[in-house]
Amino acid sequence: MGEEKPRVTISVIKADIGSLAGHHKVHPDTILAASRVLAEAKKRGVIKSFYVTHIGDDLVLIMTHYKGVDSQEVHEVAWNAFQEATKVSKELGLYAAGQDLLSDAFSGNVRGLGPGVAEMEFVERPSEPVVVFMADKTEPGAFNMPLYRIFADPFNTAGLVIDPRMHDGFIFEVLDVMEGQVVELKTPEESYDLLALIGTPSRYIIKRVYRKNDREIGAVVSSERLSLIAGRYVGKDDPVMIVRGQSGFPAVGEILEAFSFPHLVAGWMRGSHHGPLMPVGLRDSRVTRFDGPPRVAALGFQVKNGELIGPADLFDDVAFDETRRMAQLITDYMRRHGPFMPHRLGPEEMEYTTLPEVLKKLRSRFTSYEMGYKPVVKTGGSSEEVD
Ligand code: 13P
Ligand code: 13P
Ligand code: MG
Ligand code: MG
Numbered sequence: 001m002g003e004e005k006p007r008v009t010i011s012v013i014k015a016d017i018g019s020l021a022g023h024h025k026v027h028p029d030t031i032l033a034a035s036r037v038l039a040e041a042k043k044r045g046v047i048k049s050f051y052v053t054h055i056g057d058d059l060v061l062i063m064t065h066y067k068g069v070d071s072q073e074v075h076e077v078a079w080n081a082f083q084e085a086t087k088v089s090k091e092l093g094l095y096a097a098g099q100d101l102l103s104d105a106f107s108g109n110v111r112g113l114g115p116g117v118a119e120m121e122f123v124e125r126p127s128e129p130v131v132v133f134m135a136d137k138t139e140p141g142a143f144n145m146p147l148y149r150i151f152a153d154p155f156n157t158a159g160l161v162i163d164p165r166m167h168d169g170f171i172f173e174v175l176d177v178m179e180g181q182v183v184e185l186k187t188p189e190e191s192y193d194l195l196a197l198i199g200t201p202s203r204y205i206i207k208r209v210y211r212k213n214d215r216e217i218g219a220v221v222s223s224e225r226l227s228l229i230a231g232r233y234v235g236k237d238d239p240v241m242i243v244r245g246q247s248g249f250p251a252v253g254e255i256l257e258a259f260s261f262p263h264l265v266a267g268w269m270r271g272s273h274h275g276p277l278m279p280v281g282l283r284d285s286r287v288t289r290f291d292g293p294p295r296v297a298a299l300g301f302q303v304k305n306g307e308l309i310g311p312a313d314l315f316d317d318v319a320f321d322e323t324r325r326m327a328q329l330i331t332d333y334m335r336r337h338g339p340f341m342p343h344r345l346g347p348e349e350m351e352y353t354t355l356p357e358v359l360k361k362l363r364s365r366f367t368s369y370e371m372g373y374k375p376v377v378k379t380g381g382s383s384e385e386v387d
Contacts, residue, residue, distance in 0.1 A: 005123045008048075008306045009071070011063045012132055012240045013078040014222070015115040018089030018097030019057030023137075025286035026054035027094055030085040034059060037081035046073050048306040052081075055297050056136030056287045057095075058238045059085055062299070064306050069119040072108045079106045082115060102230050112229060116140075116222035118240045120208075128303040129245040131255055131314065135277065137287055137294040138267035140223045140239040141201025142277055146258035147172075147219060148198060150243065150250050151209050152187040157254040165248035166211070170218060173208040174198060177225050186212060202266060202349055211248065218250075219243045238267075252300060256314055259296060262327035264334075268292040272345050272353055275334055278327035281316025293331045 020027045031052050038050040038061065047065040054060055061081055067074050082101060089097040102114035111117055122128075135142055149156035151170040159166045169187045174197050176182070185194040197204040209219040221241045245252040262276035268290060275293045285297050299311035337343035347355060 006066055006306075007068070007121050008124050008303060009065055009068055009074075009119060009121040010130060010132075010242055010303065010308075011065065011069070011071075011074055011078070011117070011119040012060065012134075012222070012242055013063070013075070013110060013115050013117050014055075014058050014060040014134065014238070014240050015082045015100040016058045016096065016238065017082050017086045017101065018092075018094035018099060020094060022095050023057045023287065023291050025056055026059050027089070027092060029092065030059060030088050030094070033084045033088045034061060034081040037077065037084050038063065041077040046077055049308045051299075051301075051308055051311060053134070053282065053285075053299065053311075055134035055238070055285050056295060058100075058134065058136055060132075060134050060240060062132055062301075062308065064303060064308055066306060069121050070109060070111075075108070075110045075117075076106055078115065079110055079113070100226065102226070111224070114224070114226065114229065116224045116237065116240055118220045118222040118242050120217045120220045120242055120244075122217060122244070124303055124306070125247060127247070129252055130301050130303055131243045131245060131252060132299045132301065132311075133241040133243070133296055134238075134285075134299075135240070135294065135296040136238050136285075137271075137275075137292045138239070138265040138277060138296075139202065139225070139237045140205045140221055141198075141203075142265035142267070142294070142296075143221050143239060143241050144198040144201045144204075144206050145263050147206045147209060147221070147241075148195070149258035150255050151218060152191055152194070156258050157250045159250055159254060163248065165213070166250070168212045171210040171212055171215070172198075172206055173210070175205045175207040175223050176203060177205055177223065177228060178203050182207065216248070217244070252314070256298060259298070259315070260320065260323050262323055262330060264330070265294050266345055266349065267294045270353065272350060273334070273343055274345065275343075276327040276330040278324055279315040279320050280324070281313045283316065289331060290335060293327055 035052045041047050047063045049064050051062040061078050086098045100114040154160040172185050174183050205223045207223050222239045225237050243255050259279045264274045265277045268275040277294050277296055280295050298314040300314050301308045301310035334343045
């Protein structure tokens, strides 16, 4: 028996600490400020390697280390990096400086304090490809559809049929963000139950995916919903995700294929509109039209001896030109709806914006109206008449 191999952790932690020209993009000086904190943590041996980048106005820290998920030390490094970047952001008068830092004090873990967190821990394979996805102007549920395609749809992922190591399927851990509960569902046998939940991406979010035959982790998503933490609209939740590829997991090309369809996601202007998720390279990692359209970038790395090798800027490729063109067409089409649903989000998603204020203001002006029948409202399975 050989020595037990160490478990490496990859932590992707992100926050919007203020941005250049409204919610357009991160300022390079804030990236530098965060990088300095991470370089110092690497020197101290807290983290093994790191890469600091951004998607639109969100600063993203990608780190590897041997401290496990939810490590207080690593989270503190991330928190300090965001604090230092916020100082620069305030000096430069960047927009919404410190936006996602909902608390002033670090309390051992950044979860619940505002930053988004996706972390996974594994024993490195001889070759360990991982893809880090980062999205701006949308919410964690935006990854539901692509994750289903990647790990459960054989029309996307040939390996589900062809590769014996994937043929048994996967386990999806789904989080109900309203109730704070999780449920595990297996594919292919529980696909329809899974789809019944994750088709409501504002509430049911795929948090993790495991390979069924050995419970190896395949994917993890940041699931923070800022409005549910803060109790009001403070910006969208702009998620990050880590996916492992190849050798018993979907090939990197199968992982990317799931983003060739620019599906509609919630977010965009003021976090209150549906729009297409457009895959882009880092050079287009910024938002313009109506603060969008919502974007996703994908960085490919190899993890070797705990080091991040890379990145490869995976959507920076002509193969996604037609996807982007379709996203532009959908952008035009959706925009012409102006303030109407389904471009604007539904009332349940608008509750943290001005809608309740408008309703409150108009409350006394509503008068009863004789409709010629009594409306019947269904509540909890039994119907009752409304007076
Ligand atoms: P290679 O034979 O080039 O390694 O490709 C295998 C594979 O997984 C392609 O998706
Ligand atoms: P962010 O969540 O990316 O900061 O965007 C907020 C917004 O209101 C965009 O219009
Ligand atoms: Mg912002
Ligand atoms: Mg953002």
